Amino acid sequence: MDLETLIADHQGSLFAFLYRMCGDGALAEELMQEAFVRALQAAKRYRPQGKVSTWLFAIAANLLRDHWRRQARRGQREAPADEADEAVADPGAGAEQLVLARLEQERVRAALLHLPLEQRSALILRYYHDLTYEEIAEALACPIGTVRSRIHNGLGRLKQLLVAEEVASGA
Amino acid sequence: MHEVEAMLQRERQAGLPEAPDLRYTAAAVRRRLEGESRRRSPGLDAGRQPNGDWPLVLAGGGTLLGAVVLALLWGLPPVWLWAIPAVGLALCPIFLRKGA
Numbered sequence: 001m002d003l004e005t006l007i008a009d010h011q012g013s014l015f016a017f018l019y020r021m022c023g024d025g026a027l028a029e030e031l032m033q034e035a036f037v038r039a040l041q042a043a044k045r046y047r048p049q050g051k052v053s054t055w056l057f058a059i060a061a062n063l064l065r066d067h068w069r070r071q072a073r074r075g076q077r078e079a080p081a082d083e084a085d086e087a088v089a090d091p092g093a094g095a096e097q098l099v100l101a102r103l104e105q106e107r108v109r110a111a112l113l114h115l116p117l118e119q120r121s122a123l124i125l126r127y128y129h130d131l132t133y134e135e136i137a138e139a140l141a142c143p144i145g146t147v148r149s150r151i152h153n154g155l156g157r158l159k160q161l162l163v164a165e166e167v168a169s170g171a
Numbered sequence: 172m173h174e175v176e177a178m179l180q181r182e183r184q185a186g187l188p189e190a191p192d193l194r195y196t197a198a199a200v201r202r203r204l205e206g207e208s209r210r211r212s213p214g215l216d217a218g219r220q221p222n223g224d225w226p227l228v229l230a231g232g233g234t235l236l237g238a239v240v241l242a243l244l245w246g247l248p249p250v251w252l253w254a255i256p257a258v259g260l261a262l263c264p265i266f267l268r269k270g271a
Contacts, residue, residue, distance in 0.1 A: 003197060003200060003201065003204075004193075004197055007193055007196050007197050007200065008193055011190050011191075011193060011196055012190050015187075015190035015191070016187050016190070019187050019188065020187070025188050029191055029196075032190075032196070033196060033199045033200050033203060034203070036196070036200045037200055037203045037204055037207065040200070040204060041204070041207070101181070101185070102185075104178060104181065104182070105181070105182045105185045108178050108179060108181075108182040109182065123179070127176065127179040127180070127183065128179070128183050155175050155176065158175050158179075159174070159175045162175065162178070
């Protein structure tokens with residue numbers, strides 16, 4: 001497996017997945033590099049029947065889980081980074097629609113970060129990376145039925161979070 | 172539920188911060204791979220032989236064998252009285268090497 005080709009083909013999607021999972025650009029970049037390292041080291045063991053991207057998502061999800069476990073042991077909480085704030089629209093742009101759209105994006109990103117890890121990863125792989133239920137099951141090492149319930153429950157929880165946030169901001 | 176799905180779609184279309192430069196990532200991954208391979212063969216790093224433990228194991232084994240043979244030849248009973256310290260002595264270099 002060629003290093004340059006692997007990175008060129010998968011860097012964008014892997015970075016996007018990790019960034020949406022953790023909301024931290026620096027952490028996403030670090031874990032993405034580590035995921036490529038693990039993939040290249042394990043390339044001989046890779047089963048060619050699966051998609052490379054699915055395999056990389058699986059490695060990345062495991063790395064992220066390990067990272068948060070280590071943080072939890074050190075007593076640090078999983079914190080969404082402040083970078084999401086940078087996405088707020090420049091008021092100088094003037095267009096009210098643009099500002100509202102940016103605010104909605106920000107709310108969705110923040111709400112995603114408050115979902116449990118399993119639901120978040122399933123939703124992100126489904127709605128941002130167009131993976132099938134089978135591929136998500138492979139990436140997250142769980143049965144398809146579990147993927148379905150995680151996505152269903154994740155959407156429900158996301159709706160609750162968005163409504164709660166709307167009520168809080170309107171109050 | 173459909174409303175939430177539509178919001179996810181809109182958020183997706185909004186995009187994200189750009190991924191790092193490809194060449195930068197490739198260089199960083201290569202550095203990490205080199206670091207990993209050095210960590211896996213520390214003998215090469217410290218100017219040691221790649222299989223540096225083997226001479227120590229052989230020396231330890233030889234010392235042990237010699238001690239047991241001498242104890243038997245000299246008929247110094249009981250044999251274990253000599254053999255057990257000899258084992259400890261033989262393993263010393265290995266423990267020292269591991270601790271280094």
